[in-house]
Amino acid sequence: MVGRRGKPAVPVSKVHVGADADTSLVEPIAVTAADVADSKAGPAAGxxxxxxxxxxxxxxxxxLGDxxxxxxxxxxxxxxxxWGRDEAEPLARLDAWNRPIDRVRQRIETIFGxxxxxxxxxxxxxxxxxxxxRQIHVPAIADDLTRALTLTAAV
Structure with missing residues (x-):
């Protein structure tokens, strides 16, 4: 809830989206209150x-992992x-871990963009x-229809 001076509090929400990694079609969507941590809301969009x-x-x-x-x-x-003893070694491990994840996440972040x-x-x-x-499902359906037309036209 967000309150302003002299005005009633307004509920704030966040959107959690699951999407196919190959086609970027939106699959599950979960809308939660803004005070719910992403780690707790993640399984709903899995x-x-x-x-x-x-x-x-x-x-x-x-x-989410469980x-x-x-x-x-x-x-x-x-x-x-x-964590690591020197700076170079943990940064190299971090880059090696995140590189394949970031390739897929870039496709998914395109949806939000x-x-x-x-x-x-x-x-x-x-x-x-x-x-x-309801407000977030409408653009998700429209986006999926547009993307599905593009995918079928490419085949």
Whole structure:
């Protein structure tokens, strides 16, 4: 909840999106309150039949990793930092760990870029979780239809 002077508090929400790594089609979407940590909300946006699940470092924690392993998948979560005795060795390990993850994440982050740039979805326009969920599903469906037409035309 965000309050302003003399105005009622406004609920704030976040969107968690799962997408196919190859086609970038949006699969599950979870809308949560802004005070819910990404690591706790991550399993709600995970696929039903995961292979490798890629996520940014905000999803570090046991919840996403345990949920993916329980479904038979492999979590691939980016690391923000690694410890080591000197500076060069941990940075090299960090780069080696994050490089394959970043290649997939770039395709997924394109979805958010399209929504904010083209669809004007920087902020939720309606209050309440139900309305916010409906508001985010419409551009997701439109984006998936556009992307599916592009994919079928390429074949």
């Amino acid at each position: 696929p039903d039949d995961p292979g490798e699940v890629f996520a940014d470092c905000a999803h570090r924690g046991r919840q 949920a993916v392993r329980a479904e038979g998948g492999t979590p691939r979560i980016a690391a923000a930092a690694l 399209t929504w904010t740039r083209s669809d004007g979805r920087r902020r939720m326009r309606w209050r309440g979780m139900g309305k916010a969920t």
